Amino acid sequence: MTKKPDTAAETEAVDGTTAEPVSKPGVSRRGLFGLIGVGAAGVAVGAGGGVGAAAAVGSFGTQGTSRTYDFFGTHQAGIVTPSQDRLHFAVYDMAAGASPDDLIALLQEWSAAAARMTQGLEVGETGATGGSLLAPPQDTGEAIGLPASGLTITIGFGPSLFTAADGTDRFGLAASKPALLEPLPRFSGDALLPGATGGDLCIQACADDPQVAVHAIRNLSRIAFGRAAIRWSELGFGRTSSTSTTQATARNLFGFKDGTQNVKAEETKAVDEHIWVGSDDGPAWMAGGSYLVARKIRMIIETWDRTQLQEQENVIGRDKGEGAPLSGGTEFTAIDFGAKLATGDPAVPADAHVRLAHPDNNGGARLLRRGYNYVAGNDELGRLDAGLFFISFQRSPEQFITVQRSLSSDALNEYIKHVGSALFAVPPGARAGGWVGETLFA
Ligand SMILES: C=CC1=C(C)c2cc3[nH]c(cc4nc(cc5[nH]c(cc1n2)c(C)c5CCC(=O)O)C(CCC(=O)O)=C4C)c(C)c3C=C
Numbered sequence: 171m172t173k174k175p176d177t178a179a180e181t182e183a184v185d186g187t188t189a190e191p192v193s194k195p196g197v198s199r200r201g202l203f204g205l206i207g208v209g210a211a212g213v214a215v216g217a218g219g220g221v222g223a224a225a226a227v228g229s230f231g232t233q234g235t236s237r238t239y240d241f242f243g244t245h246q247a248g249i250v251t252p253s254q255d256r257l258h259f260a261v262y263d264m265a266a267g268a269s270p271d272d273l274i275a276l277l278q279e280w281s282a283a284a285a286r287m288t289q290g291l292e293v294g295e296t297g298a299t300g301g302s303l304l305a306p307p308q309d310t311g312e313a314i315g316l317p318a319s320g321l322t323i324t325i326g327f328g329p330s331l332f333t334a335a336d337g338t339d340r341f342g343l344a345a346s347k348p349a350l351l352e353p354l355p356r357f358s359g360d361a362l363l364p365g366a367t368g369g370d371l372c373i374q375a376c377a378d379d380p381q382v383a384v385h386a387i388r389n390l391s392r393i394a395f396g397r398a399a400i401r402w403s404e405l406g407f408g409r410t411s412s413t414s415t416t417q418a419t420a421r422n423l424f425g426f427k428d429g430t431q432n433v434k435a436e437e438t439k440a441v442d443e444h445i446w447v448g449s450d451d452g453p454a455w456m457a458g459g460s461y462l463v464a465r466k467i468r469m470i471i472e473t474w475d476r477t478q479l480q481e482q483e484n485v486i487g488r489d490k491g492e493g494a495p496l497s498g499g500t501e502f503t504a505i506d507f508g509a510k511l512a513t514g515d516p517a518v519p520a521d522a523h524v525r526l527a528h529p530d531n532n533g534g535a536r537l538l539r540r541g542y543n544y545v546a547g548n549d550e551l552g553r554l555d556a557g558l559f560f561i562s563f564q565r566s567p568e569q570f571i572t573v574q575r576s577l578s579s580d581a582l583n584e585y586i587k588h589v590g591s592a593l594f595a596v597p598p599g600a601r602a603g604g605w606v607g608e609t610l611f612a
């Protein structure tokens with residue numbers, strides 16, 4: 171298997187934010203911390219500011235894994251940022267009795283810690299080992315020696331943060347709730363589990379090193395202690411979408427190229443039209459933000475693996491090797507939905523996934539998909555508990571709802587089961603030194 175090299179680190183920013191991918195060889199937490207500790211002259215370490223210092227690197231080497239993305243910017247990083255290899259996605263519920271001030275303080279502390287971790291710095295000034303021997307360290311320490319690894323941290327607000335299930339306005343936010351921020355409707359075939367559904371807040375941590383992503387969620391959860399606790403979380407590997415034309419298309423667990431027709435960061439007009447909330451969309455605090463849909467989709471791997479190749483290709487509507495549409499051409503050839511086989515049947519079947527998901531079939535709706543594979547061992551029958559942790563960003567939840575409704579007759583449904591679901595409003599990025607959610611509380 172050959173893969174195009176990932177050149178994102180060498181390209182200019184595709185994020186539409188200040189979150190430029192910057193390759194900084196040789197910068198690791200241990201090295202930075204050492205430099206900070208001795209007050210190294212000329213080394214800028216402001217929150218979100220990169221540090222250009224040479225130091226020992228962790229076990230993952232320098233190239234590719236040392237890239238950094240600014241936490242601060244017009245939009246939050248982790249949306250049009252070239253999708254990293256790994257995900258740790260965590261959903262939190264606020265503690266019973268938590269006050270509006272607790273929520274504000276939490277968002278401020280999360281933002282400050284995120285700004286440091288995304289630059290490859292430890293949480294807190296004294297980090298994992300520089301503080302008092304009589305106090306718990308500020309940082310948990312498992313990322314010492316590891317570079318930033320392209321870490322992005324993206325924070326979102328669930329419907330229940332604004333109005334609890336019992337109608338309570340716990341944080342005085344009910345009047346600020348976006349009209350469309352409601353739990354997603356029930357879709358045909360949904361088999362949702364409470365342990366992978368809903369929640370007050372989400373954090374999407376993506377990185378090219380799983381330990382860096384897990385370290386981020388662990389430390390943010392630790393900061394939340396007493397104010398919010400994890401409701402459910404998911405680990406993902408092997409990005410199933412490319413979000414930049416600089417990236418090769420990856421494959422999902424069914425072995426198909428996934429993300430070919432994704433919205434890509436370089437399509438700036440499409441990104442503005444389909445992904446970022448506009449200033450006239452309302453509410454004002456969401457301008458520059460987006461909506462995140464998470465769907466945990468179990469894939470019935472064993473059934474799929476016993477299915478003929480031709481059937482697999484008909485289900486998707488593309489060939490398995492090249493990823494080309496069944497109407498002909500190569501991977502990026504536009505699909506010709508009118509093309510017919512010699513038999514007179516459509517080349518791309520009426521119930522093929524790509525036909526039903528295509529914007530032409532959905533009033534022009536497009537999504538920025540940013541999902542990951544997951545494998546959580548096996549079930550009691552020895553079947554893989556595996557699938558796609560689907561994430562999409564869109565300007566309005568309606569875009570996802572339209573496409574998902576269209577997929578009710580998808581041939582793929584025989585091989586998948588939606589077991590988790592959540593929707594979050596992702597506010598715009600924070601100004602330098604500010605915090606995510608500041609516009610909501612302004
Ligand atoms: C509601 C949105 C979508 C869900 C849920 C979804 C699940 C899902 N998809 C695949 C595999 C593929 N999807 C592909 C394309 C594709 N999928 C969606 C949306 C959802 N997919 C869209 C909008 C598109 C693009 C359609 C187009 O414009 O042509 C493809 C083809 C390659 C590609 O273009 O990305 C594959 C393969 C699985 C396995 C899955 C659930 C487990």
Ligand SMILES: [Fe+2]
Pocket residue numbers: 523527
């Ligand atoms: Fe799909």
